[in-house]
Amino acid sequence: MVQTIQALILQQRRPRGSWVLLSIAMMMLGITILHYLTGGYLLRYHSIFRSLYYLPIAVAAVVWGRRGGLLTSVVTTAVYLPNVLFIKGLPP
Numbered sequence: 001m002v003q004t005i006q007a008l009i010l011q012q013r014r015p016r017g018s019w020v021l022l023s024i025a026m027m028m029l030g031i032t033i034l035h036y037l038t039g040g041y042l043l044r045y046h047s048i049f050r051s052l053y054y055l056p057i058a059v060a061a062v063v064w065g066r067r068g069g070l071l072t073s074v075v076t077t078a079v080y081l082p083n084v085l086f087i088k089g090l091p092p
Contacts, residue, residue: 020063027056032079
């Protein structure tokens, strides 16, 4: 009986998957836009934006566990990789 009540409480607290997925995608899109539109001479901001990519990975890991965190990190790497490969002469 106690386990059933705990399961019901946990189900009510768990956010809906589609809203979380949408918010993670919006975070990644916003961070990517900020990062790609920032001039190369503003290295301090590039460093901040690069660090902000950890936020959607952490949210996905909390909500969906290890698989969600790993999948989000792979997507983040795919989004960030063109910046590293095609913009030469600047630190990533």
